[in-house]
Amino acid sequence: LAKTTQPISMDSYEGQEVNITCSHNNIATNDYITWYQQFPSQGPRFIIQGYKTKVTNEVASLFIPADRKSSTLSLPRVSLSDTAVYYCLVGYGQNFVFGPGTRLSVLP
Amino acid sequence: EAGVTQFPSHSVIEKGQTVTLRCDPISGHDNLYWYRRVMGKEIKFLLHFVKESKQDESGMPNNRFLAERTGGTYSTLKVQPAELEDSGVYFCASSQLWEGSYNEQFFGPGTRLTVL
Numbered sequence: 001l002a003k004t005t006q007p008i009s010m011d012s013y014e015g016q017e018v019n020i021t022c023s024h025n026n027i028a029t030n031d032y033i034t035w036y037q038q039f040p041s042q043g044p045r046f047i048i049q050g051y052k053t054k055v056t057n058e059v060a061s062l063f064i065p066a067d068r069k070s071s072t073l074s075l076p077r078v079s080l081s082d083t084a085v086y087y088c089l090v091g092y093g094q095n096f097v098f099g100p101g102t103r104l105s106v107l108p
Numbered sequence: 109e110a111g112v113t114q115f116p117s118h119s120v121i122e123k124g125q126t127v128t129l130r131c132d133p134i135s136g137h138d139n140l141y142w143y144r145r146v147m148g149k150e151i152k153f154l155l156h157f158v159k160e161s162k163q164d165e166s167g168m169p170n171n172r173f174l175a176e177r178t179g180g181t182y183s184t185l186k187v188q189p190a191e192l193e194d195s196g197v198y199f200c201a202s203s204q205l206w207e208g209s210y211n212e213q214f215f216g217p218g219t220r221l222t223v224l
Contacts, residue, residue: 032211043112043199043215044151087151089213095164096141096213098151 004099018075022088030092033071112216120222126188133202146196
């Protein structure tokens with residue numbers, strides 16, 4: 001099973017770009033990398049998913065290097081409402097491994 | 109479209125009692141997952157159903173936990189007897205059948221279980 005690590009917390013200011021990195025050194029060949037956002041008293045909410053290289057959607061970008069041992073979630077121009085916990089999730093099909101979560105605080 | 113729902117939202121029981129948690133996935137989602145986060149720890153995978161079949165229950169902590177998904181619709185997770193260390197938040201998630209490249213899991217709000 002993949003073991004994942006993330007920074008415990010990060011601070012940012014409104015309008016800045018935020019990059020959160022997840023390390024998953026023993027990721028399996030078939031594993032995908034997914035990022036979730038979680039607000040208090042809610043379940044995790046899907047942000048973006050990728051397998052390799054770069055993926056971009058309307059809210060974020062995901063960068064995955066060739067060795068796939070890490071991934072970086074990039075949030076452009078964060079706002080106060082982006083204050084939340086961000087999790088990476090590694091897995092394929094069945095068993096999934098969550099990272100410990102990064103608590104992002106966006107300051108005015 | 110209704111999301112994943114879980115019942116109850118909170119449950120407080122005493123050690124040794126039995127509790128049953130329920131998850132209703134999004135209609136049409138064949139994959140159903142259970143996760144839990146105990147205090148101060150990471151969110152841990154418990155098990156995975158495809159329709160009514162258990163695909164992987166390697167994350168189930170011990171035989172006090174029993175998950176079922178009769179008819180491939182809603183699922184229940186029973187803890188019997190409950191121990192103090194079972195306290196935490198139990199999440200359910202569902203997704204469409206895995207097709208190799210996309211498997212967004214939709215999570216419910218969780219059930220907060222407190223064992224006294």
